[in-house]
Amino acid sequence: MALQRTFIMVKPDGVKRGLIGEIIKRFEQKGFTLLNAELMTINRTKAEYHYTEHKDKPFFGELVDFITSGPVFAMVWEGENIIEVSRLMIGKTSPAEAAPGTIRGDFANTKAENVIHGSDSLLSAEREIENFFGLLKRNIADDDFRYEDRQSM
Ligand code: GDP
Ligand code: MG
Secondary structure (H helix, E strand, O other): OOEEEEEEEEOHHHHHOOOHHHHHHHHHHOOOEEEEEEEEOOOHHHHHHHOHHHOOOOOHHHHHHHHOOOOEEEEEEEEEOHHHHHHHHHOOOOOOOOOEOEHHHHHOOOOOOOOEEEOOOHHHHHHHHHHHHOOOOOOOOOOOOOHHHHHOO
């Protein structure tokens, strides 16, 4: 086990459907710490870099169209083993395989518009956080509002 950071994003369909609060609630309930968050509409360059591993897939253009079609809610979360645990909470990509109780299992019914993104490895988490929040931007919770502080409040 290790304390890790991951990049979680509510996709445009999730934002439009009013699921930001529900998703934050699930991560808070699990005991994870929110370190940074921003509602933003991303350009194609940022979207293409984010999904660079899929650049040769037939659906790449559609994917970039979708993710740039409206605001996304980008977040950095921290917690024990969060890369693996958050992927479990998110559920499988395909709606037929996403188990009930997972975010996609409960809220998504297409493979393309599936509400939420979560990093699949430490390396992608690092790259995705940098792409959305930059290297130098301070995590707003870093200085004075840690989860440990909240628990004793
Ligand atoms: P994830 O890691 O579970 O998000 O899934 P992948 O890395 O396989 O795919 C990245 C994203 O591309 C998915 O979350 C979907 O939004 C999108 N995607 C995957 N497969 C398809 C597809 O067949 N068609 C379209 N339009 N989008 C897809
Ligand atoms: Mg993926």
